[in-house]
Amino acid sequence: MTKLLDTKTREKLINYLNSRFGIEKDFFRDYLFTISGHSVSIISQSRETRKIIEQLLYRNYVNGFGIELFSNFKDYTPSSLGFGLFKAGEIMHNSVTFSREQANDYFKGKDISSKDAIKINTLSSGYIICIFNSQIIGTANFDKQSQMIKPNLSFVNTKIK
Amino acid sequence: MSEVYLPKEFMDKYKSILGEEESEKFFESCKTRLTKSLIMNTLKGEDTSFFREQGIEIEQTKFLEKAYFIKSEVSGLGNTIEQNIGLFQMQEISSMLPAFVLNPRETDVILDLTAAPGNKTGILAQIMNNKGLIIANDVDKDRLKTLKFTLKRLGVTNTVITCQDGCKFDLGLRFDKILLDAPCSCEGMVRKKADSLKGWSTRDVSGKAELQKKLIEKSFSLLKIGGTLVYSTCTLSPEENEEVVDYLLKKNTNAKIEEISIPGLVHDKGIIEFNKKKLNPEIKKAIRIWPHKSDIEGFFICKIKKE
Numbered sequence: 001m002t003k004l005l006d007t008k009t010r011e012k013l014i015n016y017l018n019s020r021f022g023i024e025k026d027f028f029r030d031y032l033f034t035i036s037g038h039s040v041s042i043i044s045q046s047r048e049t050r051k052i053i054e055q056l057l058y059r060n061y062v063n064g065f066g067i068e069l070f071s072n073f074k075d076y077t078p079s080s081l082g083f084g085l086f087k088a089g090e091i092m093h094n095s096v097t098f099s100r101e102q103a104n105d106y107f108k109g110k111d112i113s114s115k116d117a118i119k120i121n122t123l124s125s126g127y128i129i130c131i132f133n134s135q136i137i138g139t140a141n142f143d144k145q146s147q148m149i150k151p152n153l154s155f156v157n158t159k160i161k
Numbered sequence: 162m163s164e165v166y167l168p169k170e171f172m173d174k175y176k177s178i179l180g181e182e183e184s185e186k187f188f189e190s191c192k193t194r195l196t197k198s199l200i201m202n203t204l205k206g207e208d209t210s211f212f213r214e215q216g217i218e219i220e221q222t223k224f225l226e227k228a229y230f231i232k233s234e235v236s237g238l239g240n241t242i243e244q245n246i247g248l249f250q251m252q253e254i255s256s257m258l259p260a261f262v263l264n265p266r267e268t269d270v271i272l273d274l275t276a277a278p279g280n281k282t283g284i285l286a287q288i289m290n291n292k293g294l295i296i297a298n299d300v301d302k303d304r305l306k307t308l309k310f311t312l313k314r315l316g317v318t319n320t321v322i323t324c325q326d327g328c329k330f331d332l333g334l335r336f337d338k339i340l341l342d343a344p345c346s347c348e349g350m351v352r353k354k355a356d357s358l359k360g361w362s363t364r365d366v367s368g369k370a371e372l373q374k375k376l377i378e379k380s381f382s383l384l385k386i387g388g389t390l391v392y393s394t395c396t397l398s399p400e401e402n403e404e405v406v407d408y409l410l411k412k413n414t415n416a417k418i419e420e421i422s423i424p425g426l427v428h429d430k431g432i433i434e435f436n437k438k439k440l441n442p443e444i445k446k447a448i449r450i451w452p453h454k455s456d457i458e459g460f461f462i463c464k465i466k467k468e
Contacts, residue, residue: 079313
């Protein structure tokens with residue numbers, strides 16, 4: 001069942017996105033956050049559409065909402081496709097810029113060394129954002145010790161599990 | 162392209178609609194390969210330099226600013242990084258048109274009743290600049306997975322997805338605009354898939370027409386007064402197109418057909434006489450895209466206002 005995310009968790013997630021990636025808190029002003037299981041999605045809202053969305057949630061008619069931002073909000077697992085919502089210029093830290101070859105490797109689920117990246121924007125261990133040609137292509141897990149970037153793609157994550 | 166299969170009954174039907182000479186041109190066009198096409202995703206930018214850099218020749222269409230024909234013989238374009246992240250969408254030109262004909266505003270509440278796989282919903286979201294609200298519905302749960310993936314890839318954030326039988330759809334809401342791209346016999350797809358007419362029969366066409374009548378009636382009932390419904394199919398059978406609209410007009414005196422203007426697109430008017438049946442002359446305002454005239458996929462589009 002999908003419901004509106006409580007204000008406290010919403011703030012927590014926005015703070016995380018701000019501190020981890022530097023995404024302005026104001027970015028989320030016109031979005032509603034919804035939760036289904038551990039998955040958190042956001043949907044554009046206006047005063048008029050908010051009423052309709054709430055009504056649909058209340059009646060439990062909904063199969064999907066807007067765009068998924070976190071596949072698991074508890075450990076801040078981002079949704080790689082969902083993060084394509086942001087513009088590369090909105091990411092202030094924990095991002096890496098790939099060449100075409102590396103970006104292709106990313107989509108094949110291959111691990112990539114951060115030493116080979118075109119540009120690194122202050123990386124610390126944990127989730128990072130991957131950029132190619134000024135576009136966000138997804139997210140990855142970065143290990144500072146080994147300097148390796150592991151794509152956060154569903155088929156890669158399934159293999160790990 | 163492997164040999165295209167055109168059933169005899171299908172050919173006889175189009176001979177009676179188009180006449181001997183023109184029907185031959187139509188059958189010949191059915192046997193030619195459809196030029197692939199794409200549309201840029203304005204939610205993520207409009208930069209087409211990638212194609213040039215990769216040596217892919219694209220040509221802007223005369224009637225849709227963000228749509229392009231792919232002139233080079235390329236394979237694997239659907240697996241490029243740019244496609245994976247939703248910078249563009251591979252799609253038939255004809256099937257892009259209904260969303261533009263509906264012309265949603267940023268404040269509208271829209272219903273896309275048979276939305277999967279989501280390409281048209283994606284275009285609606287782009288026109289609306291991810292504002293307003295789109296209810297994207299489909300009865301098939303498996304197809305909803307594709308719809309969700311498409312919308313995520315394109316970065317669509319103004320959509321609620323529902324899974325209801327379109328004939329019984331009811332959320333307790335009325336809509337400003339509705340897109341009904343109805344399930345059909347897909348005759349227009351023959352240039353894409355050579356054996357697509359193998360299962361074609363007049364019985365199938367009649368069956369689809371019955372479903373379409375239920376869907377168009379339901380759609381019209383879900384419109385606000387002053388709202389607009391766009392009915393489209395990728396088929397050319399008058400039973401699934403003009404006759405469906407005629408059925409709606411007979412049952413609803415407040416349904417009015419509006420003119421459609423797509424400058425640069427070669428198309429015919431809706432048919433108003435078929436199988437000795439006279440249809441409402443207003444149906445002339447609908448558009449019928451014949452592959453032998455416009456060199457794109459066969460299609461039918463009609464715009465209906467609720468007064």
